Amino acid sequence: MPLPLSRRRMLMGAATGFGSLALRSIMAEEAMDNIHDSQNGLPHFVSRAKRVIFLFMHGGPSHIDTFDHKPLLKRDHGKPLPFAKPRVQFAKTGNLLASPWEFKQHGQSGHWVSELFPEVAKQSDKLCLLKSIHGSNEAHGGALLKMHTGSDTFVRPSMGAWISYGLGTENKNLPAFITLQPTLGHGGVQNFGTAFLPSKHQGVRMGHRDASISDVGIPDLISSFSDTAEQERDLFY
Structure with missing residues (x-):
């Protein structure tokens, strides 16, 4: 049984006059681009920034293993902490531990940069x-909330929500803010929530922590008739 044509492939293979079906919609969207209206996903003011890309890697490598060179930490490796240990401990507090990676200076x-990132x-x-960022909360949850919202005690919009609110989106059919x-x-939905901003600026959650990366996605966007390679060809050619 032959596989049905996707919408994109049908428009590519149909007669040239058939493309006028999509032309009206495309021209209408372009005509609305200059209207700063919240209904169109655009801000109500002209933004100075063109785009913002904010990536937060939960559980990423330590700063002292990547870009934050600590020569004194290497010198004092294995020595006791130079300050009193906290009253509340979740595990045994050890001695000072230097990074096992070598650092070198690069460029003008x-x-x-550590040897982990040669490229x-x-x-x-x-x-x-x-390298001036610091926090006031030692717990993971409070620290993450302060990182994403600026507060570990009050409900505030997340950074992604503020970016979406301030810059809008060039494509109203796709989310401007996602979380994988x-x-x-560790803060939960507040890390990608909107608080008092409109809910459309909230991060679109794709998958959850215990899901396999192959299961992360939006089911309605996955074609059941085309494999990944064919979808990539349709997208780029």
Whole structure:
């Protein structure tokens, strides 16, 4: 039994006059691009920034193993902590532990980059590294909330929600803010929530922490008639 044609493939193979079916919709969307209206996914003011990409890797490598060179930590490796241990401990607090990776300075900027990222080090002059960030909450949940919302005690919109609210989206049919396999602990939905902003700026959750990466996705966007390679060809050619 022959597989049915996808909408994209049908428009590609049909006569040229048949493309006018989609032309009206495309032209209508372009005509609305200059209207700063919240219904069209655009902000109610002209933004100075063009785009913002914010990636947060939950459980990523430590800063002292990547870009934050600590020569004194290497010198004092194995020594006891130079301050009193906290009253509440979730596990036994050990001694100072230096990074096992070597650091070198790169580029005209002199950024310190560990040997974990040899290719990133070649682009060090294109990077802006902020090493002044600090927190007031030692717990993972509170620290994550403060990272994403600016507060570990009050309900505030997440950074992704603010970016979506401030910049809008160039494609009203796709989410401007997504979260892949988020955990429901360590701040939970507040890390990608909107608080008092409109709910359309909330992050679209795809999968959950215990799901396999192959199961992460939106079922309605996956074709049951075409394999991945064919869908990629339709998308790029």
